[in-house]
Amino acid sequence: MNPVIIESIDHEGRGIAHADGKVIFIEGALTGERVTYSSYRKKNNYEQAKVEQILKQSFMRVQPKCPVFGVCGGCSMQHLEPRAQVAIKQRVLEDNLQRIGKVKPEVVLPPIYGQAWAYRQRARLSVRHVLKKNKTLVGFREQNGKYVADMQHCEILTPKIAGLLPLLGELNEKFTARDILPQIEVAVGEHVDVLVLRILAALTPSDEALIREFADTHHVQFWTQTKGPETVVPFYPLDAPQLSYSLPEFAITMPFAPTEFTQVNSDMNRLMVSRAMRLLKPQTDECIADFFCGLGNFTLPIARSGAQVLGIEGSDALVKRARQNAEYNGLDKNSLSLRGRGGVGVEYRAMNLFEMDETALAKLGHFDKWLVDPPRDGAIELMRSITPEIAPQRIVYVSCSPSTLARDAEVLVHAKGYTLKAAGVMNMFPQTSHVESIALFELNR
Numbered sequence: 235m236n237p238v239i240i241e242s243i244d245h246e247g248r249g250i251a252h253a254d255g256k257v258i259f260i261e262g263a264l265t266g267e268r269v270t271y272s273s274y275r276k277k278n279n280y281e282q283a284k285v286e287q288i289l290k291q292s293f294m295r296v297q298p299k300c301p302v303f304g305v306c307g308g309c310s311m312q313h314l315e316p317r318a319q320v321a322i323k324q325r326v327l328e329d330n331l332q333r334i335g336k337v338k339p340e341v342v343l344p345p346i347y348g349q350a351w352a353y354r355q356r357a358r359l360s361v362r363h364v365l366k367k368n369k370t371l372v373g374f375r376e377q378n379g380k381y382v383a384d385m386q387h388c389e390i391l392t393p394k395i396a397g398l399l400p401l402l403g404e405l406n407e408k409f410t411a412r413d414i415l416p417q418i419e420v421a422v423g424e425h426v427d428v429l430v431l432r433i434l435a436a437l438t439p440s441d442e443a444l445i446r447e448f449a450d451t452h453h454v455q456f457w458t459q460t461k462g463p464e465t466v467v468p469f470y471p472l473d474a475p476q477l478s479y480s481l482p483e484f485a486i487t488m489p490f491a492p493t494e495f496t497q498v499n500s501d502m503n504r505l506m507v508s509r510a511m512r513l514l515k516p517q518t519d520e521c522i523a524d525f526f527c528g529l530g531n532f533t534l535p536i537a538r539s540g541a542q543v544l545g546i547e548g549s550d551a552l553v554k555r556a557r558q559n560a561e562y563n564g565l566d567k568n569s570l571s572l573r574g575r576g577g578v579g580v581e582y583r584a585m586n587l588f589e590m591d592e593t594a595l596a597k598l599g600h601f602d603k604w605l606v607d608p609p610r611d612g613a614i615e616l617m618r619s620i621t622p623e624i625a626p627q628r629i630v631y632v633s634c635s636p637s638t639l640a641r642d643a644e645v646l647v648h649a650k651g652y653t654l655k656a657a658g659v660m661n662m663f664p665q666t667s668h669v670e671s672i673a674l675f676e677l678n679r
């Protein structure tokens with residue numbers, strides 16, 4: 235294959251070049267590099283390829299730390315200097331806003347950085363006994379999605395969990411049957427590391443003894459899950475501290491269960507909540523709605539400011555957890571700490587926000603400000619349901635998908651009378667192509 239020059243890089247970290255009238259997406263190639271490549275998928279107007287030889291190297295290229303980089307599906311940007319990763323994510327955000335949303339932020343916020351490695355506190359690891367290798371692999375799936383990557387370590391998981399990967403494989407080898415454990419879910423808290431074993435058949439007494447021994451040796455707590463989420467229960471030790479994370483700036487501690495949604499990177503989460511609060515600027519006399527509130531990650535910091543806040547969330551379990559956490563932090567509506575401050579604290583409601591319409595939104599009433607933090611699908615139904623009567627003055631939108639943020643921004647700016655005041659990225663997932671961002675919308679007066 236003739237060498238090509240990489241013109242830009244796409245949102246998954248692939249180099250983009252043109253050859254023979256086609257676009258070539260080349261994994262492992264960076265902007266400005268001259269490379270040869272081999273295509274593994276050829277279509278009429280594009281090809282997908284892997285880099286073969288780098289003839290001229292980019293100054294942004296770094297040596298990937300991980301020996302399975304390029305095979306493992308966990309990261310796709312390790313060959314790129316971390317600050318360049320953030321610059322690419324910033325460009326992805328701006329491109330999406332412009333192309334899909336036809337909007338441009340008045341201010342581009344400086345990106346928020348965290349540590350580039352060993353940040354990941356949540357993960358779903360696959361487990362598979364591989365006959366040919368005569369061992370059990372525990373780790374992320376390969377890029378092809380079919381196989382489990384053969385990883386002895388992981389640079390983005392917290393070091394303790396990363397070090398346990400081969401040992402968990404050995405544990406599975408010792409079980410009576412090696413095919414009853416397809417998945418281990420990881421949740422790292424401030425005082426405990428939890429591993430949830432997805433179990434397809436009953437454990438034998440000797441399996442159980444092995445798990446207890448592993449927990450004692452490596453200071454982790456095991457939970458088991460036999461069927462749906464309601465079957466997730468602690469297994470051993472039963473007297474371990476509860477999983478939790480904290481937001482010291484707001485004097486908040488958040489207990490959670492290992493399969494409940496929390497942000498994967500708690501250091502970045504603190505910075506993100508802090509930035510969201512600075513953009514939202516909650517005031518004591520305000521009423522604020524926190525849509526897609528989860529366990530109250532933004533709701534409670536808003537309430538700490540003295541504003542009244544309604545958190546709305548689709549999962550009943552998370553609403554229950556959110557209510558408990560409001561009480562735990564003295565921020566529920568009966569809390570003594572709020573009496574005399576004008577606020578009535580926090581309330582939560584379970585609601586499917588993908589089914590939002592004007593009538594349902596009107597019933598919730600008018601709020602001064604909104605915080606919106608949807609899953610990847612975005613919040614189009616919510617945005618479309620805004621009428622002049624209930625339109626909040628300010629919306630802070632936290633997004634894990636620039637394309638749905640851009641789509642929703644288009645509605646806010648071109649149909650609902652808002653201005654996109656500011657937008658920026660937060661490097662919640664270094665080494666991967668995931669783009670977490672935040673945007674501030676203000677209603678035009």
Ligand SMILES: C[S@@+](CC[C@H](N)C(=O)[O-])C[C@H]1O[C@@H](n2cnc3c(N)ncnc32)[C@H](O)[C@@H]1O
Nearest residue numbers: 526527528531547548549586587588607608609
């Ligand atoms: C990105 S998370 C944000 C959670 C929370 N704001 C936080 O920072 O931890 C998105 C949340 O949306 C919730 N969710 C997903 N689909 C939903 C729906 N159709 N209606 C309401 N909430 C939904 C999820 O349960 C999850 O808690």
